[in-house]
Amino acid sequence: MNHPYLEDTIAAIATPNGVGAISVIRISGSNAASVANKIFKGKVGLSAMKANSVHHGKIVNEQGEFIDDVLLTLFKHPNSYTGEDVVEISYHGSPLIGQKIMELLLKQEVRAAEPGEFTKRAFLNNKLDLAQAEAVIDIISSRTDASLRGARDQLDGLLSKNVTELRKSLLDTLSFLELELDFAEEELEFVAKEELLEKINNIINSIEGLLASYNFGKVIRDGVNVAIVGAPNAGKSSLLNYLLKESRAIVSSIPGTTRDIIREEMTYDGILFKLFDTAGLRASEDLIEREGIRRSNETIKNADLVIFLSDVEHGFDSAIFADLLNLVNRNKIIKVMNKIDLKKLHVNDDEIKISALTGEGISNLLKSMKFSATKNANYSEKSAIVSNVRHYNCLRRAKESLNKAANSINQKFSLEFISLDLRSTIDSLGEIIGTVTTDDVLNNIFSKFCIGK
Amino acid sequence: MNHPYLEDTIAAIATPNGVGAISVIRISGSNAASVANKIFKGKVGLSAMKANSVHHGKIVNEQGEFIDDVLLTLFKHPNSYTGEDVVEISYHGSPLIGQKIMELLLKQEVRAAEPGEFTKRAFLNNKLDLAQAEAVIDIISSRTDASLRGARDQLDGLLSKNVTELRKSLLDTLSFLELELDFAEEELEFVAKEELLEKINNIINSIEGLLASYNFGKVIRDGVNVAIVGAPNAGKSSLLNYLLKESRAIVSSIPGTTRDIIREEMTYDGILFKLFDTAGLRASEDLIEREGIRRSNETIKNADLVIFLSDVEHGFDSAIFADLLNLVNRNKIIKVMNKIDLKKLHVNDDEIKISALTGEGISNLLKSMKFSATKNANYSEKSAIVSNVRHYNCLRRAKESLNKAANSINQKFSLEFISLDLRSTIDSLGEIIGTVTTDDVLNNIFSKFCIGK
Numbered sequence: 001m002n003h004p005y006l007e008d009t010i011a012a013i014a015t016p017n018g019v020g021a022i023s024v025i026r027i028s029g030s031n032a033a034s035v036a037n038k039i040f041k042g043k044v045g046l047s048a049m050k051a052n053s054v055h056h057g058k059i060v061n062e063q064g065e066f067i068d069d070v071l072l073t074l075f076k077h078p079n080s081y082t083g084e085d086v087v088e089i090s091y092h093g094s095p096l097i098g099q100k101i102m103e104l105l106l107k108q109e110v111r112a113a114e115p116g117e118f119t120k121r122a123f124l125n126n127k128l129d130l131a132q133a134e135a136v137i138d139i140i141s142s143r144t145d146a147s148l149r150g151a152r153d154q155l156d157g158l159l160s161k162n163v164t165e166l167r168k169s170l171l172d173t174l175s176f177l178e179l180e181l182d183f184a185e186e187e188l189e190f191v192a193k194e195e196l197l198e199k200i201n202n203i204i205n206s207i208e209g210l211l212a213s214y215n216f217g218k219v220i221r222d223g224v225n226v227a228i229v230g231a232p233n234a235g236k237s238s239l240l241n242y243l244l245k246e247s248r249a250i251v252s253s254i255p256g257t258t259r260d261i262i263r264e265e266m267t268y269d270g271i272l273f274k275l276f277d278t279a280g281l282r283a284s285e286d287l288i289e290r291e292g293i294r295r296s297n298e299t300i301k302n303a304d305l306v307i308f309l310s311d312v313e314h315g316f317d318s319a320i321f322a323d324l325l326n327l328v329n330r331n332k333i334i335k336v337m338n339k340i341d342l343k344k345l346h347v348n349d350d351e352i353k354i355s356a357l358t359g360e361g362i363s364n365l366l367k368s369m370k371f372s373a374t375k376n377a378n379y380s381e382k383s384a385i386v387s388n389v390r391h392y393n394c395l396r397r398a399k400e401s402l403n404k405a406a407n408s409i410n411q412k413f414s415l416e417f418i419s420l421d422l423r424s425t426i427d428s429l430g431e432i433i434g435t436v437t438t439d440d441v442l443n444n445i446f447s448k449f450c451i452g453k
Numbered sequence: 454m455n456h457p458y459l460e461d462t463i464a465a466i467a468t469p470n471g472v473g474a475i476s477v478i479r480i481s482g483s484n485a486a487s488v489a490n491k492i493f494k495g496k497v498g499l500s501a502m503k504a505n506s507v508h509h510g511k512i513v514n515e516q517g518e519f520i521d522d523v524l525l526t527l528f529k530h531p532n533s534y535t536g537e538d539v540v541e542i543s544y545h546g547s548p549l550i551g552q553k554i555m556e557l558l559l560k561q562e563v564r565a566a567e568p569g570e571f572t573k574r575a576f577l578n579n580k581l582d583l584a585q586a587e588a589v590i591d592i593i594s595s596r597t598d599a600s601l602r603g604a605r606d607q608l609d610g611l612l613s614k615n616v617t618e619l620r621k622s623l624l625d626t627l628s629f630l631e632l633e634l635d636f637a638e639e640e641l642e643f644v645a646k647e648e649l650l651e652k653i654n655n656i657i658n659s660i661e662g663l664l665a666s667y668n669f670g671k672v673i674r675d676g677v678n679v680a681i682v683g684a685p686n687a688g689k690s691s692l693l694n695y696l697l698k699e700s701r702a703i704v705s706s707i708p709g710t711t712r713d714i715i716r717e718e719m720t721y722d723g724i725l726f727k728l729f730d731t732a733g734l735r736a737s738e739d740l741i742e743r744e745g746i747r748r749s750n751e752t753i754k755n756a757d758l759v760i761f762l763s764d765v766e767h768g769f770d771s772a773i774f775a776d777l778l779n780l781v782n783r784n785k786i787i788k789v790m791n792k793i794d795l796k797k798l799h800v801n802d803d804e805i806k807i808s809a810l811t812g813e814g815i816s817n818l819l820k821s822m823k824f825s826a827t828k829n830a831n832y833s834e835k836s837a838i839v840s841n842v843r844h845y846n847c848l849r850r851a852k853e854s855l856n857k858a859a860n861s862i863n864q865k866f867s868l869e870f871i872s873l874d875l876r877s878t879i880d881s882l883g884e885i886i887g888t889v890t891t892d893d894v895l896n897n898i899f900s901k902f903c904i905g906k
Contacts, residue, residue, distance in 0.1 A: 015476060016546060018469035019593055021571070021906035022477050024543070052507040054526050066605055068592070073507050073526070090477070090541075093469060093906075094593045096601055118474070139521070140472055140547045148549055152519055453474035453546075 009035060010113035010121075011105045013098045014452035020093035025101055026452060027089075027110065028082040028118055033074060035108040036087040039101070040072055046087070051076035059091070059101055067104070068097045082118050083125030116449025120442060123434060130434025130445070131160045134388055137449050138221060146220040146270035150385050159384040159391070160433050162210065166203055167429040173199060174422045181415050193409055196418075200406050203425075207399045210386050216374055217387030219304075223265070223272030224373040227300045229324060230309030231317055235338045238356035239309060240264060240277050243366070268366050271373060276303070300327045305372055307365075311339040316348070334368055390445075391432050398428035462488060463566035463574075464558045466551045467905035473546035478554055479905060480542075480563065481535040481571055486527060488561040489540040492554070493525055499540070504529035512544070512554055520557070521550045535571050536578030569902025573895060576887060583887025583898070584613045587841055590902050591674060599673040599723035603838050612837040612844070613886050615663065619656055620882040626652060627875045634868050646862055649871075653859050656878075660852045663839050669827055670840030672757075676718070676725030677826040680753045682777060683762030684770055688791045691809035692762060693717060693730050696819070721819045724826060729756070753780045758825055760818075764792040769801070787821055843898075844885050851881035 009029025015022070027036055037046040042057025049055060052075060059067040071090040080086035091097050106112060114120075116137070123133040131154060138151035153159070173191065180190040228236045244266055264275045278296040300306060306328050310316045316337070324333065337347045341355040352368055354361035386392055405421035430436040462482025468475070480489055490499040495510025502508060505528060512520040524543040533539035544550050559565060567573075569590070576586040584607060591604035606612070626644065633643040681689045697719055717728045731749040753759060759781055763769045769790070777786065790800045794808040805821055807814035839845055858874035883889040 012474075014474040014546075015468040016471035016473035018471065019903065020469035021465075021467040021479070021593070021903060023468060024475050024477065026474070054505040054507055054528075065602075066609065068605070069608075075507075088543075092589065092592045093467075093903075094595055094601070096595050096597075097592070100601075136545065139545045139550070140474070142547055142549050144549075148547070148553075149518075152521070155522075156519070450472065450474060450546075 009110045010117055011035075011102065011110045012113035012118075012452040013102065014088075014118075015093070017095070018093075019095065022090055023093040023095075023098050025089045025091070025098065025105070026113075026118065027087040027105065028080070028084045028113075028121060029110075030085060031109045032085040032087045035105055035110050036072065036074075036089065038108060039067075039104045040070075040089075042072065046072075046074060049074045051079060059089070059104070061100075061104055067100050068092055078125070078127075081127070082121040083127045084121060113451060114446070115451050116446030116453055119449060119453055120446045123442075128155075129157070129160050130437060131163070131388075131391065131432050132157055133434070134390075134445060136453065138387070140450070140453065144220070144223075144267050144270050144272050147223075147272070147387075150217060150220050150387055153384065154387070159210075159386065162206070162384045163429050163432050166206055167426055167433075167435075169199070170203065170422055170426050170429070174419065174426065177415060177419050177422065181419060184415070197406060197409050200402055200409070204399060204402050204406070207395050207402070210384065211392065211395050211399065213383065213385045214387070214392045217385040218389075219271060219373050220385070221387035223274050224304045224369075225274050225276065225299075225302060226305045226307060226369065227276045227278050227296075227303035228307045228309060229278055229296075229300060229320070230307075230311075230338075231314065231320060233314060234309040234311045234317075235356050236277050236309055239307070239336075239338065239354070240275055242356045242359060242362055243273075243275065269370050271370055273369065273373075297327055300324070303328065304332065305369060306333045307336055307369075308333050309336050309338055310351075312337060312342055312347070313339060316351070332372070334365070334372060336365060394428045394432045398425045401425045401428065462563045463570055464488075464555065464563045465566035465571075465905040466555065467541075467571075468546070470548070471546075472548065475543055476546040476548075476551050478542045478544070478551065478558070479566075479571060480540040480558065481533070481537045481566075481574060482563075483538060484562045485538040485540045488558055488563050489525065489527075489542065491561060492520075492557045493523070493542075495525065499525075499527060502527045504532060512542070512557070514553075514557055515560075520553050521545055531578070531580075534580070535574040536580045537574060566904060567899070568904050569899030569906055572902060572906055573899045576895075581608075582610070582613050583890060584616070584841075584844065584885050585610055586887070587843075587898060589906065591840070593903070593906065597673070597676075597720050597723055597725045600676075600725070600840075603670060603673050603840055606837065607840070612663075612839065615659070615837045616882050616885050619659055620879055620886075620888075622652070623656065623875055623879050623882070627872065627879065630868060630872050630875065634872065637868075650859060650862050653855055653862070657852060657855050657859070660848050660855070663837060664845065664848050664852065666836065666838045667840070667845045670838040671842075672724060672826050673838070674840035676727050677757045677822070678727050678729065678752075678755060679758045679760060679822065680729045680731050680749075680756035681760045681762060682731050682749075682753060682773070683760075683764075683791075684767065684773060686767060687762040687764045687770075688809050689730050689762055692760070692789075692791065692807070693728055695809045695812060695815055696726075696728065722823050724823055726822065726826075750780055753777070756781065757785065758822060759786045760789055760822075761786050762789050762791055763804075765790060765795055765800070766792060769804070785825070787818070787825060789818060847881045847884045851878045854878045854881065 007030065009027060009031035011025060011027040014024045014026040033046040039059050039061070040046065040057050041060050042055045044055065052073070054071050054073045056069065056071055058069050061067060068091045073088045073090070075081070075086040077084045089101060091101060102112070119128070119133050119136050122128045123130055135151045135154035139148065139155060142148035142151055173196065176190040228240060230236050244264055266273050266275065276299045278299050306324065308321060308324060335348070335351040337351045337353050338356055340347070340353045340360060341358050347353050352361060352365050354365055356362075386395065401421045401424040405418050405425070408417045408421060427436050431441070460483065462480065462484035464478060464480040467477045467479040486499040492512050492514070493499065493510050494513055495508045497508065505526070507524050507526045509522065509524055511522050514520060521544045526541045526543070528534070528539040530537045542554060544554060555565070572581070572586050572589050575581045576583055588604045588607035592601065592608060595601035595604055626649065629643040681693060683689050697717055719726050719728065729752045731752050759777065761774060761777060788801075788804040790804045790806050791809055793800070793806045793813060794811050800806050805814060805818050807818055809815075839848065854874045854877040858871050858878070861870045861874060880889050884894070
């Protein structure tokens with residue numbers, strides 16, 4: 001890869017928008033020190049500063065007019081976040097001052113950084129591999145302890161280490177295979193085919209382990225979408241309110257992305273649940289109501305979990321339940337019977353008994369929600385978790401080509417076929433950590449970052 | 454003053470709230486280094502770090518669990534913002550991580566900082582005087598170049614220098630007067646009374662100069678409240694829209710604090726104008742309408758400037774104008790005649806002719822608005838500007854007691870009286886820069902700061 005833009009020096013405000021005590025502008029690239037030097041007046045110039053030292057001084061414009069007093073930190077390549085020369089300017093947290101300093105920088109040989117461009121440079125300069133770079137955005141947007149820990153592990157290289165080891169093992173094997181191909185006429189066998197098959201099967205097992213962690217990884221990274229479904233009288237809103245009150249940390253209340261659908265967020269035992277209160281399910285003649293139902297159905301189809309709510313007064317609503325089964329798999333549905341404070345009706349064993357009024361049974365429901373959300377999770381504390389759909393897809397492709405390789409061995413196909421499949425597996429694994437990548441992939445990844453990161 | 458709390462070590466998130474690339478936690482006090490050392494794992498411990506050096510490392514909790522990798526900067530007293538030992542921790546800009554690091558700190562000998570407490574400590578440790586400390590909050594909340602420059606000058610000590618000089622001159626005089634009092638029996642005259650009177654009058658002149666700058670200072674610091682008044686058909690909304698379109702930088706659109714009153718902001722030539730579109734002025738039988746009129750009248754009374762809008766179709770509305778004069782001084786009113794694109798009616802010379810449709814005359818109106826807003830301003834580029842009502846009141850009291858001193862000299866009163874008045878002036882001036890202050894005054898000033906500053 002050739003990256004001409006790496007020669008540019010870039011700058012951006014790196015702290016969140018708004019008014020605060022401190023804000024920080026970050027500059028990275030070969031001109032970082034020289035452009036900062038033109039606007040900074042301190043006891044010493046930047047050329048006399050040691051790496052990793054902080055200096056108090058003033059930012060002044062071309063007319064020598066004083067803009068702000070700041071702390072300036074100089075990092076010298078390769079010992080910086082990006083691996084390039086980096087200058088950080090910490091100023092009084094006013095958006096107006098930030099804008100003025102940025103203007104002074106952008107008049108020089110500096111351009112405004114694109115979203116994620118600092119981290120992209122860290123990747124291109126081999127400070128982070130691609131999976132680690134992707135973990136940076138996950139860390140910033142983490143909203144539960146579990147998601148933070150998962151992203152943390154990924155930035156630490158837990159997944160990268162796993163993938164690198166699998167890849168290295170395949171590379172070693174491939175080099176022997178290719179040696180064998182080179183000496184094909186001499187009919188030497190450098191790799192015993194049974195050994196090769198065993199090795200491939202072991203790697204398939206490891207990849208399947210990683211793939212199996214995705215279900216849990218996705219849950220901890222993105223949270224669980226829960227649709228609450230039931231007749232209007234079943235007490236959906238009361239349940240929603242009780243759940244929000246009960247959960248230790250209400251993360252936030254998000255205005256519905258679509259009208260008629262209320263979305264709230266809560267965490268339970270480290271898992272983020274996104275709760276959607278849906279309208280009715282039944283077909284209607286009324287146009288507006290029909291639109292509401294269409295939206296409800298969409299929400300239910302996209303849900304990871306559905307709470308189907310009935311109440312002891314009206315009993316289990318089998319008509320609505322039948323409709324529900326057309327939209328969503330049975331194993332995603334938790335049947336809940338509400339209003340058990342009212343009377344002691346018979347409740348089926350597969351229904352969780354609650355009262356959204358007194359709170360009875362709610363803790364059982366929460367446990368059940370967590371169990372359902374994580375039941376397909378194959379996960380141990382020490383192993384890497386795949387939480388990113390891009391990684392998941394790379395692993396699936398790696399597994400497919402390994403299966404093909406195993407098949408070729410069993411069918412005693414020519415070595416060329418096996419070699420090709422192994423090469424393809426190695427490339428798929430390499431895509432995860434970025435040994436093989438394209439500008440499109442990179443742009444897609446880093447465009448999701450915020451500016452300044 | 455005795456400040457036992459100065460022994461505490463304090464910590465706070467110093468960057469604006471929200472998600473970003475970088476956020477910063479600031480710790481100040483004698484324990485700053487030791488508490489940070491307990492949660493920071495880097496190549497060296499904090500005790501081995503040089504002042505003003507930056508170190509990469511990890512924040513870990515009591516279980517050794519990795520929270521984030523960070524940059525840590527150590528400042529040693531007295532060379533820091535607060536004059537105490539200060540540690541700044543720059544972490545991935547996630548609110549969750551910020552909360553976790555704060556929790557780890559607050560479990561130790563650290564408490565959460567109060568609003569403005571870092572700057573308050575800078576004042577108590579003599580890093581800034583009080584007027585300079587007050588400038589910090591003005592800098593952060595500056596929204597125009599002019600207000601930023603004013604606050605900048607104040608932080609630089611332009612006002613403090615002026616006040617300190619006046620105060621020192623009075624202190625010198627006072628010491629001679631008191632010497633004379635000590636030797637009263639010997640009837641020695643250490644200070645010639647004519648000289649003293651001249652000196653006092655010179656200082657009164659200087660103080661009057663500062664007082665005169667307040668009008669302009671207030672305008673650049675807080676902006677100008679402009680009420681737009683006129684009959685419903687006069688085109689108030691069109692004018693408002695045109696002004697907003699015309700102004701170089703629309704600062705923002707603020708939701709009305711009271712219903713029925715639209716408030717928009719614009720800057721012209723460095724001055725922030727807050728535009729209020731008011732409803733009618735006339736009394737009404739309708740209860741709801743009456744409430745709207747009450748609010749309009751309140752807005753007009755509080756305005757620094759009133760644009761009174763008539764239009765060429767209906768002519769100058771002398772009835773509304775008469776009502777207006779009951780609410781506001783004539784010299785705050787700018788008469789404007791709108792819709793001059795429609796017909797060429799006679800327009801009085803004291804009316805600014807505009808068309809909110811074509812934009813004709815709008816630039817004249819803007820110039821007139823700036824002229825009216827600043828016409829009472831006595832201000833030269835190099836002199837200090839008083840923009841803070843606290844400073845203004847201190848200066849007024851200083852001037853009053855100086856006038857009393859001058860009067861005592863003229864009336865040949867005893868030296869004790871003159872001495873008392875001079876002492877009182879010195880105290881009033883000292884209050885501005887904080888040589889004399891009370892906890893109440895300090896609390897009042899710093900409670901307006903944000904946390905972390």
